[in-house]
Amino acid sequence: MFEAAEVGRKIPKQAFETRAREVQTALLAAQRALRDSSIPVVVIVSGVEGAGKGSVVNRLNEWLDARGIETNAFWDETDEDRQRPRYWRFWRALPARGTIGIMFGSWYTRPIIDRVFQRVEEAEFDRELARIAEFERMLVNDGALIVKLWYHLPKKVQRKRLEAESKDRRHSPLLKKFSKRYDRFSEVSERAIRTTDSGPCPWHVVEATDDRYRDLTTAEILLEAVTRRLADAAVTAAAEATAPPTPTEPAREPVAPEASLTILDRVDLTRALSSKAYSRELDRLQAKLRGLAWAARARRRHVIAVFEGWDAAGKGGAIRRVTGAMDARLFRVISVAAPTDEERAHHYLWRFWRHVPRAGHVTIYDRSWYGRVLVERVEGFATDHEWRRAYEEINEFEEQLCEHGTVLMKFWLHISPEEQLERFREREVTPWKEHKITPEDWRNRERWGAYELAVNEMVARTSTAFAPWKVVAANDKRWARTEVLRTFCDRLEEAVS
Numbered sequence: 001m002f003e004a005a006e007v008g009r010k011i012p013k014q015a016f017e018t019r020a021r022e023v024q025t026a027l028l029a030a031q032r033a034l035r036d037s038s039i040p041v042v043v044i045v046s047g048v049e050g051a052g053k054g055s056v057v058n059r060l061n062e063w064l065d066a067r068g069i070e071t072n073a074f075w076d077e078t079d080e081d082r083q084r085p086r087y088w089r090f091w092r093a094l095p096a097r098g099t100i101g102i103m104f105g106s107w108y109t110r111p112i113i114d115r116v117f118q119r120v121e122e123a124e125f126d127r128e129l130a131r132i133a134e135f136e137r138m139l140v141n142d143g144a145l146i147v148k149l150w151y152h153l154p155k156k157v158q159r160k161r162l163e164a165e166s167k168d169r170r171h172s173p174l175l176k177k178f179s180k181r182y183d184r185f186s187e188v189s190e191r192a193i194r195t196t197d198s199g200p201c202p203w204h205v206v207e208a209t210d211d212r213y214r215d216l217t218t219a220e221i222l223l224e225a226v227t228r229r230l231a232d233a234a235v236t237a238a239a240e241a242t243a244p245p246t247p248t249e250p251a252r253e254p255v256a257p258e259a260s261l262t263i264l265d266r267v268d269l270t271r272a273l274s275s276k277a278y279s280r281e282l283d284r285l286q287a288k289l290r291g292l293a294w295a296a297r298a299r300r301r302h303v304i305a306v307f308e309g310w311d312a313a314g315k316g317g318a319i320r321r322v323t324g325a326m327d328a329r330l331f332r333v334i335s336v337a338a339p340t341d342e343e344r345a346h347h348y349l350w351r352f353w354r355h356v357p358r359a360g361h362v363t364i365y366d367r368s369w370y371g372r373v374l375v376e377r378v379e380g381f382a383t384d385h386e387w388r389r390a391y392e393e394i395n396e397f398e399e400q401l402c403e404h405g406t407v408l409m410k411f412w413l414h415i416s417p418e419e420q421l422e423r424f425r426e427r428e429v430t431p432w433k434e435h436k437i438t439p440e441d442w443r444n445r446e447r448w449g450a451y452e453l454a455v456n457e458m459v460a461r462t463s464t465a466f467a468p469w470k471v472v473a474a475n476d477k478r479w480a481r482t483e484v485l486r487t488f489c490d491r492l493e494e495a496v497s
Helices: 013-035 053-063 088-093 109-116 122-141 155-167 173-179 182-196 211-242 275-298 315-323 369-373 384-403 417-429 431-436 439-445 448-462 477-496
Strands: 041-047 069-073 100-104 145-152 203-207 303-309 331-335 362-366 407-414 469-473
Touching (some): 013 211, 041 053, 041 211, 053 069, 053 145, 053 211, 088 100, 109 182, 122 145, 122 182, 155 173, 155 182, 173 182, 182 203, 203 211, 275 315, 303 315, 303 477, 315 331, 315 407, 369 384, 369 448, 384 407, 384 448, 407 477, 417 431, 417 439, 448 469, 469 477
Parallel strands (some): 041 100, 041 145, 303 362, 303 407, 331 362, 407 469
16 A cells, blocks of 8 residues: 555646645645535644654645634643543544544554554554544544544655754654654555445545645545535435425324333332331431442542433432532533534534543533434434444443443433423423423423333443443332432442552
């Protein structure tokens, strides 16, 4: 692959300046058109040391409008990065729709370096490449354009640059380090490129011996990719605008063959606790959780708890009993509502990735990423393709959390339709509970059957060995709260022992 690069290509200065003005003008026009689209553009800048990648990034920032471009350099990992799963730093840097994000270094950097220096075995390297390919496929499915650029230098050219830079002591330590392992670095890099080169996410190998050729070729690749994508989007929009209206059909109930035995039907909703037993258990479990939370802090364990359930199932009350047992400095509760404009401008998992806790802390999500396969599915806010692929995306997300050592707990609080109706009516006549009942709650109740099928499929397809669901009988609030606390204690005790 690298041998096929056009080695020795040069562009005279005058020809470069003439063509550069044309390309810059076209790039700015494409960038303006991009702003009105829903397309985020990710530009990955990678390659051998000494190829002038920094100069390329500077040139792109010079030729493009700075208001629609953001550059992120992924050099050494910070303590903040190391305290979270590796992809956390990349998710936070993903560009919003209509903008361009330049990744100077990326999710490829560490896997390649680790393999070059034999810190990982080949099988682990291949697993990481498979994860990268899946990550990029997920972004593309969400509408992203990914432009991957690899800058190549022949071995002799890299050695000459090292010698030249050594004379004035301005060479990068990495240049000398990788120059000694040029062949090994080329071998590992080519394997990574071939494995992750795909139709939607192709690699572009740019020969970097001549700076002008390198910079102009980069700009032309980016211009062609953005222009083509904008044209494809325009064709799609025109087709949709001229298509005959689709006849209105009644809302279809979700089909859940994996959950045909209805997991929720197996929950024993008669479980209950007396007031006296509840008071005793609550004190005991909260005291235990208080100590375990500090133990998890001391052992730098991450904790994430997800609370889902029917409207009026008691999620808020259960969360308050959990947080009431912990020091306020250790936890954060994220209440998930309709996405903001900023959140809609990114992949739906973006807003959850950015709240992943650092080591020793707890994040509680009051509703979560499962909205994609519940309310967004049932209410039609997500297309069939979007919510169907979400199961795999969610499982991958949770697997990364658990691989990093996160204690992940997922609760579904289950009540009967009769119990929900009683609680709705109570809220309507209780002054301090009136704010808890809305017309939307009543509307959702009318679609109980659709939601029940969606919940069953959700549990069946995302209850994994590393992140199982805990379905809690919640007709009796006292029983539900102690069951949640007991699960918290059991999982933390296992994690810190």
